[in-house]
Amino acid sequence: MVSERDHERFHLVNRTRPVWNIANHLYSKRRLIAVPLRQKERNRKRASFDFFNPRRLAMAVVTQLPILNSKSDAPSLFDGTTRLYVAVTCPFAQRPWMVRNYKGLDNSIELVAIDLQDKPKWYLEKVYPPGKVPSLEHNGKVKGESLDLMEYIDKNFEGPSLFPEGSGKEEVTKELLAFSDEVNKQVFSAFRNKDADAAYAAEHIGPVLDRLEAALGKFEIEGPFFLGQLSAVDLAYAPFFARFEMLAPELMSYDIFEGRPKLAKWFKEMNSVDAYTDTVTYDLNALAHVLKKNYGRL
Numbered sequence: 001m002v003s004e005r006d007h008e009r010f011h012l013v014n015r016t017r018p019v020w021n022i023a024n025h026l027y028s029k030r031r032l033i034a035v036p037l038r039q040k041e042r043n044r045k046r047a048s049f050d051f052f053n054p055r056r057l058a059m060a061v062v063t064q065l066p067i068l069n070s071k072s073d074a075p076s077l078f079d080g081t082t083r084l085y086v087a088v089t090c091p092f093a094q095r096p097w098m099v100r101n102y103k104g105l106d107n108s109i110e111l112v113a114i115d116l117q118d119k120p121k122w123y124l125e126k127v128y129p130p131g132k133v134p135s136l137e138h139n140g141k142v143k144g145e146s147l148d149l150m151e152y153i154d155k156n157f158e159g160p161s162l163f164p165e166g167s168g169k170e171e172v173t174k175e176l177l178a179f180s181d182e183v184n185k186q187v188f189s190a191f192r193n194k195d196a197d198a199a200y201a202a203e204h205i206g207p208v209l210d211r212l213e214a215a216l217g218k219f220e221i222e223g224p225f226f227l228g229q230l231s232a233v234d235l236a237y238a239p240f241f242a243r244f245e246m247l248a249p250e251l252m253s254y255d256i257f258e259g260r261p262k263l264a265k266w267f268k269e270m271n272s273v274d275a276y277t278d279t280v281t282y283d284l285n286a287l288a289h290v291l292k293k294n295y296g297r298l
C-alpha cells in the first residue's frame with residue numbers, strides 16, 4: 001500500500017514498464033512508478049487529498065487524468081468534440097477506452113473521468129441521465145453500454161478493427177461478448193457471498209471459467225487470444241479478470257487459473273497489451289480494498 005508520504009511527494013502512475021527517462025527520480029514499488037511533484041502541485045495535492053479515506057486512495061493513486069466531481073465545471077458540451085466519459089475504477093468503462101487506445105484515437109476521442117461517488121450534476125442532467133459510465137458523446141448524441149460502445153467506436157472511427165471477420169469469427173465474437181455478462185454475474189455474486197470457499201467457487205464459478213478455457217482452444221493455432229489475434233473479446237474480459245485474479249484467492253482461497261493453462265496464458269499476454277495496461281491507472285491494492293468494502297467483505 002502506498003504511504004501517506006508517497007502521496008505528498010509524487011504523482012503515482014501505475015505502469016507495467018519502467019519510465020527510463022525519469023530514472024533519476026525513479027521510485028518503484030510493485031508496479032508503481034512515481035514522478036516527483038513540484039512544490040506547488042504538492043501543496044495542492046495535500047490540500048485536496050483525504051489520506052484516510054480508502055475510496056479517495058483508489059481514486060488518487062491514479063493517473064494524470066483530472067477526475068471531475070460535483071464541484072467541477074462541465075466541459076463545453078456538444079461543441080463537436082467527441083468525449084468518452086469513464087471512471088478510473090470502472091471495468092466497463094475500460095472496454096471502449098481500450099478500443100480508443102488500440103485504434104490510436106487519443107486525439108479524436110477525449111477522455112473525461114467522472115467521480116462516481118460524487119457525480120457532477122451536469123453529467124446526469126445534460127450528458128447521460130442513467131448516470132452510468134461509460135458513455136460517448138459523438139455527433140451531438142450520447143450513447144452508453146460498454147459492449148455497444150466498443151462496436152460503435154470500432155465501426156465509426158479510423159484505425160485497425162477489433163471485430164475480425166471470416167472463419168465464423170463474427171458468431172464467436174457475439175457469443176463470447178454476450179457470455180461476458182454471465183461470467184461477471186457469477187463471479188461477482190460469489191464474491192458477495194461471505195460463506196464462499198474454494199469448494200463453492202469450484203462449483204459456482206468453475207463452469208463458466210471452464211467454458212472460457214475451452215473457447216480459447218478454438219483459434220489457438222492462430223494465437224493465444226480468444227479469436228487467435230487480439231480482438232474486442234479479449235478487451236471485454238481483461239479488466240474483469242484483473243479483479244477476479246486479485247480477489248478470488250483472497251475471498252475464496254481459489255485460484256481461477258489453476259487447471260486452466262490457456263486462460264492463464266491468455267491473461268499473461270493481456271498484461272503486455274498496451275491498449276489494456278494503459279487503462280489500468282489505479283493502484284490495485286487500493287482498488288481491492290474498495291471492492292471488498294462494496295461486497296461487504298471487509
Ligand SMILES: N[C@@H](CCC(=O)N[C@@H](CS)C(=O)NCC(=O)O)C(=O)O
Nearest residue numbers: 090091092116132133134145146147
Ligand atoms: N451495463 C453497463 C454497466 C455500466 C456500469 O454499471 N457502470 C458503473 C460503474 S463500474 C456505474 O456507472 N455505476 C453507476 C454509479 O456508480 O452511480 C455497461 O456495460 O456499460
